Amino acid sequence: MTVERAQETPPWEKVLADIPQNRRIELLEEHMDMEYVRTEFASNYDKADGKLKKEGIPAWALVGYLMATNWDMEQTRADYDIEMEKLEAAVVYYIQYKDVIDAKLLLGQ
Numbered sequence: 001m002t003v004e005r006a007q008e009t010p011p012w013e014k015v016l017a018d019i020p021q022n023r024r025i026e027l028l029e030e031h032m033d034m035e036y037v038r039t040e041f042a043s044n045y046d047k048a049d050g051k052l053k054k055e056g057i058p059a060w061a062l063v064g065y066l067m068a069t070n071w072d073m074e075q076t077r078a079d080y081d082i083e084m085e086k087l088e089a090a091v092v093y094y095i096q097y098k099d100v101i102d103a104k105l106l107l108g109q
Helices: 011-015 022-029 057-070 073-078 082-096 097-109
Strands: none
Touching: 011 022, 011 057, 011 082, 022 082, 057 073, 057 082, 073 082, 082 097
């Protein structure tokens, strides 16, 4: 007898569920500093270091905090004192570079 498991939606997709794909791209362009990431010299390690333009907060730090708070967007937004759409931009960035950001968080670097 086999038991089928329902596939659960990943938490990062749940927090962005109401944001259309084209708006996600706009969030990245408006709020994430990715100039070096887009160069031919950028390594995967560099891609883990995308940060908010104005605040300079790395996406990996925000995502790590989100993970620690069970993806509580409001608590993370308030604790970092940033606008919600900037936090959403960091989550969109995380989705784009999930593997390298997860590795960075796992290694604690």
